[in-house]
Amino acid sequence: MKKILALLLAAAMVFALAACGSSEAPAATEAPADATEAPAEAAASSLAVCLASEPDTIDPALNSAVDGATLVSHLFSGLAKWAQDETGALVIVPDAAAELSEGVENEDGTVTYTYTLRDGLKWSDGQPVTAADFAFAWNRAASPALAADYGYMFEVVDGYAEMWETDADGNIVNPDAKLNVTAVDEKTLEVTLANSVAYWNELLAFPTYFPVREDVVADEAWATDPSTYVSNGAYTMTGWEHNSVITLEKNPNYVDADEILMDKIEFYLSDDSNNMLTNFENGTWQLIDDVPTNEIANLKTEYPEEFVVAGQIGTYYVCWNINEAILPASSTLTGAEAEAAKAEIRNAIALLFDRNYIVEEIGQAGQVPASSFVAMGMTNPDGTQFYETAGSSDEYNGYYNVSADAFEANFAQAVETLKKYYTYDEATGMFTDFPTLTYLYNTSEGHKAIGEYLQSALAGVGITMNLENQEWNTFLNTRKEGNYSIARNGWLADYNDPICFLDMWVTGSGNNDVQFGKGGHKDVAIYSLDLTDLGYELKVENGTWAQTYDELISLIKSCTDNEVRYELMHRAEDLLMSTGCIVPLYFYTDIYMLDDSVQGFFSNPLGYKYFMYCTVAG
Amino acid sequence: MSSKTLLYILKRIGLAILTVWVVITVTFFVMRAVPGGPFMSEKAVSPAAQAALEAKYGLDKPLMEQYITYLKDVVTKLDFGPSLKQRGRTVMAIISDGMKTSAKLGIMAAFGALALGVVLGAIAALQRNKFVDKVIMVITTAFVSMPSFIMGSLLLVLFAVKLAVLPANGSTAQGLILPVITLALYPMAYITRLTRSSMLDVLGQDYIRTAKAKGVSGGKIIFGHALKNSLIPVITYFGPMLAYIVTGSLVVEQIFAVPGIGRAFVSSITNRDYPLIMGTTIVLACLIVVMNLVSDILYKVVDPRINLE
Numbered sequence: 039m040k041k042i043l044a045l046l047l048a049a050a051m052v053f054a055l056a057a058c059g060s061s062e063a064p065a066a067t068e069a070p071a072d073a074t075e076a077p078a079e080a081a082a083s084s085l086a087v088c089l090a091s092e093p094d095t096i097d098p099a100l101n102s103a104v105d106g107a108t109l110v111s112h113l114f115s116g117l118a119k120w121a122q123d124e125t126g127a128l129v130i131v132p133d134a135a136a137e138l139s140e141g142v143e144n145e146d147g148t149v150t151y152t153y154t155l156r157d158g159l160k161w162s163d164g165q166p167v168t169a170a171d172f173a174f175a176w177n178r179a180a181s182p183a184l185a186a187d188y189g190y191m192f193e194v195v196d197g198y199a200e201m202w203e204t205d206a207d208g209n210i211v212n213p214d215a216k217l218n219v220t221a222v223d224e225k226t227l228e229v230t231l232a233n234s235v236a237y238w239n240e241l242l243a244f245p246t247y248f249p250v251r252e253d254v255v256a257d258e259a260w261a262t263d264p265s266t267y268v269s270n271g272a273y274t275m276t277g278w279e280h281n282s283v284i285t286l287e288k289n290p291n292y293v294d295a296d297e298i299l300m301d302k303i304e305f306y307l308s309d310d311s312n313n314m315l316t317n318f319e320n321g322t323w324q325l326i327d328d329v330p331t332n333e334i335a336n337l338k339t340e341y342p343e344e345f346v347v348a349g350q351i352g353t354y355y356v357c358w359n360i361n362e363a364i365l366p367a368s369s370t371l372t373g374a375e376a377e378a379a380k381a382e383i384r385n386a387i388a389l390l391f392d393r394n395y396i397v398e399e400i401g402q403a404g405q406v407p408a409s410s411f412v413a414m415g416m417t418n419p420d421g422t423q424f425y426e427t428a429g430s431s432d433e434y435n436g437y438y439n440v441s442a443d444a445f446e447a448n449f450a451q452a453v454e455t456l457k458k459y460y461t462y463d464e465a466t467g468m469f470t471d472f473p474t475l476t477y478l479y480n481t482s483e484g485h486k487a488i489g490e491y492l493q494s495a496l497a498g499v500g501i502t503m504n505l506e507n508q509e510w511n512t513f514l515n516t517r518k519e520g521n522y523s524i525a526r527n528g529w530l531a532d533y534n535d536p537i538c539f540l541d542m543w544v545t546g547s548g549n550n551d552v553q554f555g556k557g558g559h560k561d562v563a564i565y566s567l568d569l570t571d572l573g574y575e576l577k578v579e580n581g582t583w584a585q586t587y588d589e590l591i592s593l594i595k596s597c598t599d600n601e602v603r604y605e606l607m608h609r610a611e612d613l614l615m616s617t618g619c620i621v622p623l624y625f626y627t628d629i630y631m632l633d634d635s636v637q638g639f640f641s642n643p644l645g646y647k648y649f650m651y652c653t654v655a656g
Numbered sequence: 657m658s659s660k661t662l663l664y665i666l667k668r669i670g671l672a673i674l675t676v677w678v679v680i681t682v683t684f685f686v687m688r689a690v691p692g693g694p695f696m697s698e699k700a701v702s703p704a705a706q707a708a709l710e711a712k713y714g715l716d717k718p719l720m721e722q723y724i725t726y727l728k729d730v731v732t733k734l735d736f737g738p739s740l741k742q743r744g745r746t747v748m749a750i751i752s753d754g755m756k757t758s759a760k761l762g763i764m765a766a767f768g769a770l771a772l773g774v775v776l777g778a779i780a781a782l783q784r785n786k787f788v789d790k791v792i793m794v795i796t797t798a799f800v801s802m803p804s805f806i807m808g809s810l811l812l813v814l815f816a817v818k819l820a821v822l823p824a825n826g827s828t829a830q831g832l833i834l835p836v837i838t839l840a841l842y843p844m845a846y847i848t849r850l851t852r853s854s855m856l857d858v859l860g861q862d863y864i865r866t867a868k869a870k871g872v873s874g875g876k877i878i879f880g881h882a883l884k885n886s887l888i889p890v891i892t893y894f895g896p897m898l899a900y901i902v903t904g905s906l907v908v909e910q911i912f913a914v915p916g917i918g919r920a921f922v923s924s925i926t927n928r929d930y931p932l933i934m935g936t937t938i939v940l941a942c943l944i945v946v947m948n949l950v951s952d953i954l955y956k957v958v959d960p961r962i963n964l965e
Contacts, residue, residue, distance in 0.1 A: 091923075092915075095743045102699065185708040187701055204704050259744040280753045281915025282828075308825060308913040316816050316824035511692030511928050518700065532699075548700025 084302035085636065085649055087325040088317065091309035092281045097261035098248040099179035102187035104530075104645045105327070107245045109305060111646055112286055113269040114248035115293075117153055117172070117227075118239055120642045122651075128642055130239045134159055134167065134249070134270070138239050141231065147598070148196050148218075149234045155225040160291040161251060162274040169221035171249040176219050176229075178255065179246050182210050188246045191532070192217060194238070196230040234598045236419075237535040244533065272298045272650045281307055299638065300652045315631075324633040324654070325647070331484050334402045334629070343634050347404035351415035351531035351643050352626035353539070355408070356477075356492065358384055358619040361557045362523040366460055366471040374580070377562045379459055384618025386455035389448040390495050393440045393623055400487045403629045408622035409436030412536045412611055413529075415625070415643050419600045424536050425625075428611055436622075437615045453499060468500030475503040479526035480513040488623070489526065520553040527551060530626065534643060536607045537594060543614055544588045552619045555583035565613060569593070572602050587613055665953060672945045679941040680730075680934070684723055687933050694740040694928045713740060715930075726934065736935035741927045747935035750920055755939070757832075758909070758916035762901045764836045769844035769897065774890065776844075777851025778883060784856060792848060799845035804904050808838040808911040826914030835912040839904055843897045847890055854886040861885075888955070895951030899944045 090105035098110045111119070119133035132138050136156050141149040159167035178184055180192035180201060192198050196218035203211045218230040231238065241247055251268060260266040264275045272292050277285035284305040288298055306323060308314060314326035315333060329337055329345075337345045364380055365371060371379050393407035406414055410428040418424055429437040438448065456462070460469040477492060479485040489505045496503045503524070508516060517525050529549075532538050541547065545555030553559060565586040569576040574593065578586050590610050597603040614620060628645050638651040695701060695709050710716040714725070729735040736747035780792040799807070811834050816824035823831040858864065859882055867877050906918035913919075917936055924932035 092742075094741050097744065100743055102697070182704060182708045185701070185705040185712065187697065187699065187705075189705060190702065202702070202704055208704065208707050210704065210708070259746075262742070262744045262749075279915075280750070281919065306825065307915075310910075310913050313824050313913045316812070319817070320820045320824075322823065322825075510926060511696050512690070514696045514698065515692040518696075528698075548702060 082301040083299065083652075083654055084304065085300055085325075085652060085654065086304045086306060086323045087327075087647075087649065088306040088308055088314050088323050089325075089327040089647070090307070092307045093284075095261060096267075096275075096284075097255070098245045098250060099175065099184060099188075100186050100261075101245055107644070108647045109284065109286075110245040110248060111648065112271060112273045112303065112650060113267075113275060114245070114250075114271040115159075116242055116244070116248040118242035120243055120646065120648065122640050126640075128640070130243050132156075133243075134172075135242075138242070141234060141238070143234065143598075144230070147233055148230050150228060150230045151238070152222075153227045153229075155227070156293060158293045159270065160293070161254075161268050161270050162289050162291055163268050164291060165251070166224075167249060167270050168224045169227040170224075171251050172227050173219045173221045174252050175249045176247065177217050178250070180217055182213070186246070188244075188532070191241060191244060191246045194231050194233075194235045194241070195219065196232045199232070233596055236600055236603070237533050240533050240535075273303065283307060298650050300649055303649050318631050318633070321633075324636050325630060325639070325649075327628075327630045327647070329629065329631060331402070337631070338402075341631065344631050346630050346632055348628045348630070348641055348645075349415050349643055350626045350628040350645050351413045351534065352529060353408055353411055353413045354405070354488075354528045354623050354626060355411065356524060356621040356623060357517075357527045357552050358524050358621070359520050359522055360552050360554060360559045360617065360619050361520065364473060364475075364523075366473070368471065369459065374562065374564045377559075377564050381564075381616060381618045382455060383459060384621070385616075386452040386618075387496070387501075388618060388621040389438060389452035390499065391492060391621070391623065392445050392495065394442045394445070396488060396491060397624050400484070400491060401624060404627045405624040406627075407440040408625050409434070409438045409440045410611065411614060411620050411622055412539045412607075413531060413625050416531070416534060416536045416539070418604050424604075424607075428608060429615075430612075456499070463500070466500070470500060472501040475501065475523050476506050477503050477524050477526070478506050478508065478513065478516065478522040480510045481507045485526050517551045518548070520551070520556065525551065528626070531644065536604075536611075537591075540594070540607060540610045540614070541591050544591050545584050546588075552617075554587065554617075554619070559583060565616075567609070567613065569606070569609075572605060661956065668949055668952065672949055675945050676938065676941050680727070680938060681723075683934060683937045684726065685719070687928075687930060688719060690928070692928050694930060696928065713738070730938070736938075737931035739929055739932050741924075741929040741932070747931045750932060751917060751935050751939055754915065754917035754920040754936075757914060758905055758918060761832060761835055761839065761905060761909075761914060761916060762898070764832070765839035765901055766843070766898060768836065769840040769847055770890075772840075773844045773847025774851050774883075774887070777848040778855055778878075778886075780848065780852040781855035781859065781886075782878075789852075793852075796845035796848045799841045800849070802842075804838055804842060805907050805911060807841055808835070808908055811838055812911065824912065826909070826912035831912065832914070835905075835908050835914050838911070839901055839908050842904070843893075843900060846897070847893065850889050850893055851886060854889045855882060858882045858886040891951060891954050894954065895948040898947040898951075902940060902943055902947075 089108060090103070093101070093103060093106040093109060095101055096106055096109050096113070098114050101107060101110055115133045117133060117135040118130050118138055121129055121131045123129050130138070134155055135153040139151060139153060141151045143149050155167065155169060161167055176192060176195070179186055180189050180195070180198055182202060197216055200212050200215040201217070205211055220228045222228050235241070249270060254260050254266070254268045257266055264278055267275045269275070269289070272289060272294070273286035274289045275284060276287045277283070284307065286303045286305070288295065288301050292298065309328070311328040311330045314323070315329055317323040318326045364383055365376060369376070397405040397407055410425050412424050412428065414423060414425050416424040418427060426435045428435065433439065434441065434444070456469060461471045462469055477489050479489050486505070486507065493503045493505055516522055517527070529539060529542070542549035543552065543554055544550065550556070561582065563580045563582045565578070565581050565583060567576060567578045567581065567586040567590060576589060576593065587610065590606060590613065594603055594606045594610065597606060628641070632639060635655045637653050637655060639647070639649060641647045695706055707716070714722060726737070729737065736751070739745050739747055739750055742750065776792050780789045783789045812824055815822040815834060822834055825831050826835050864877060864881060867881060905916060906922060908914065909916045909918035910922065917939065920932065921936040921940065924936055
């Protein structure tokens with residue numbers, strides 16, 4: 039009897055297993071189907087990559103993410119584009135425009151550019167691309183009605199200021215205002231800039247400047263589904279399984295379609311770096327844009343060719359809240375003297391950190407120790423690096439010497455400076471009355487490791503710094519509101535011009551985390567600026583932040599002489615760094631892994647990746 | 657169905673609606689009290705742009721007014737509004753996309769766990785203290801005591817990395833195998849143990865002995881009396897199991913990058929995508945409430961002795 043039972047149960051189990059098996063059966067039959075398709079596809083090349091998780095949007099006007107910009111750059115064609123020349127150097131070349139013409143300066147100082155569109159430009163649905171499409175797209179992207187993150191990219195275009203003018207209550211005054219952009223005829227586009235802009239061509243290659251068609255974007259959900267997504271670039275979107283994969287296929291209507299080598303690109307959507315690495319290692323994905331931090335050391339030795347460290351224009355830094363009281367309780371300094379002392383103290387503390395240790399032991403991704411705020415990768419008009427000419431020293435780049443052998447001297451110098459203000463116990467080598475600090479960072483293992491290093495470096499001289507982490511969105515809010523004493527910060531460039539690192543520190547900027555010119559700092563008048571040698575009338579002694587830095591930035595924005603403009607930007611950085619509120623730690627790098635079978639890949643300094651000219655060997 | 661039962665069911669449904677309303681209200685106000693906001697980003701938008709966005713999505717109105725409008729839209733039109741982060745997509749579209757995957761994952765895990773758990777439990781009970789029983793008990797103890805994120809990582813390392821037979825990414829059909837197993841192991845082990853002890857209990861009952869004495873065949877005893885009655889605790893576990901699978905999938909979906917509702921839920925919170933937070937919370941809350949209700953009603957069907965009052 040028992041045996042029959044056992045048999046019955048065993049049969050039941052087998053049945054149950056079979057039932058489970060059958061639910062997985064479609065997957066099992068799918069695999070061979072893929073395998074049989076593969077030979078047929080051998081003629082058509084394809085690539086599977088993973089940059090990040092699901093993009094918030096791939097509407098060119100609304101996107102503000104680097105991975106979204108990569109997708110949009112494959113799908114749309116603006117007046118200009120990034121490309122590689124014969125030597126492999128990155129250049130901006132005409133794309134939809136026949137040529138990137140020079141601007142003509144008008145009497146009022148504005149500059150007008152006229153572009154002619156190339157022949158045969160078509161949307162992916164076959165309709166012709168017209169100059170009016172560009173004019174429409176630009177007005178849309180810049181408008182308060184869309185309120186796009188990167189709407190301010192059109193700040194340089196005449197008419198933008200009127201568009202965004204607000205009354206005392208913050209209401210938009212001219213809802214019908216337009217940019218000074220006109221479609222003269224089907225193929226001629228005329229745009230007037232408020233003044234000459236050194237990086238204008240680069241802006242033309244920026245996704246926010248890409249065209250969209252009015253009837254397409256009338257449907258607010260147009261950019262979320264392949265059936266409604268009409269583009270004009272090298273690829274069309276043929277599939278979007280949300281949170282899973284976006285598929286791009288070569289656009290036969292693209293005017294340069296015969297130059298496009300890769301037929302199909304699958305952008306897998308994941309932000310899990312462990313998952314990315316697994317798929318890279320088992321050969322599923324040919325490029326992954328992130329790797330687990332704790333694997334970096336291994337990967338560098340295991341995949342010396344495939345682990346890539348590319349330049350990226352950005353700075354990782356620590357920022358002080360300028361209104362934070364850091365003088366000892368016993369200090370008798372007040373007013374301007376106290377503010378000057380605080381700046382000196384902050385600058386001294388910046389010397390206590392060993393940046394080489396941070397990049398080699400913690401970052402491990404080829405980051406470059408930084409001693410200035412404007413990032414490596416930004417260039418002067420003569421082509422030299424902006425950061426190499428920053429600061430006043432001839433011996434080193436930037437505002438302090440961050441080479442490994444200078445650390446000891448820096449440290450000693452910092453201690454000497456701090457001794458002026460704090461009680462120092464010679465026996466222990468510790469300061470005894472430095473107020474306790476709190477370092478704020480957003481929750482992440484990498485940021486935590488750096489915070490712990492900074493904490494231990496300060497503890498070495500008796501300064502107590504507690505660590506506090508907050509979830510990303512809360513952290514942004516706290517930092518923006520200035521409810522912190524010292525915080526982790528970072529900034530990536532939007533375009534290759536130092537102004538995008540400098541104008542964020544004007545009093546009214548939404549990114550002014552340091553709180554320059556706000557709260558108690560509003561009336562602090564200790565800043566001096568003399569621009570008479572550059573032909574300006576501006577000369578301020580002991581002025582406020584608004585009287586000096588804010589003025590300087592507005593002069594830079596209206597300056598048309600490039601040489602002078604860059605000199606002004608260097609001076610703005612000098613002023614910024616003199617406050618000691620910005621403590622640069624390193625310049626960012628972009629690390630990714632690229633399968634060695636892939637040829638013809640390139641990326642730009644903003645981190646956008648280009649797959650259209652790729653071929654896969656074997 | 658007696659009027660008493662009907663009254664009980666109606667009462668339970670009323671209570672379920674109340675529960676969901678409380679969840680909606682608490683989530684709505686707590687979510688808005690959390691610092692940060694949907695338009696917060698590393699690169700701050702200008703105050704004018706911020707104001708324009710808030711006006712566009714009605715976030716500039718008084719909170720109470722927003723709450724009432726929201727409730728009205730949800731109740732009368734089942735309209736969860738647009739996502740603030742994924743511009744152009746509605747919350748409904750995002751949830752239904754995620755739900756397709758999550759439901760597949762959850763249903764496969766639930767039925768796999770039930771089928772295997774009951775069978776293994778029954779075998780263990782019938783083979784009590786023999787080798788098979790001991791093996792089953794050791795394995796299930798291990799599964800019950802191992803949290804899903806460890807189990808998931810182990811399976812990932814073994815099958816996706818070392819053996820490289822299954823994909824690590826859960827976005828394909830094949831990719832769902834590992835997450836389904838991860839999600840099913842705990843309830844499967846729990847059901848096995850539950851079935852085993854309850855079956856042992858039932859096998860010792862007088863009516864089984866009576867049936868044996870009356871000469872009823874072994875198969876009939878097992879399937880007709882013992883198994884049916886020993887399934888009552890399993891059914892009581894049905895509700896908590898589905899709750900476990902729904903909440904457990906938040907972790908599992910994260911590990912295997914499964915594009916389900918769990919991931920949408922987690923990312924909506926980090927993004928402060930208010931309508932999506934509300935939408936996913938409501939759907940998950942309804943799911944758990946309904947499952948509990950169903951399993952409560954099922955008790956009654958399976959065991960008439962249970963007094964619903």
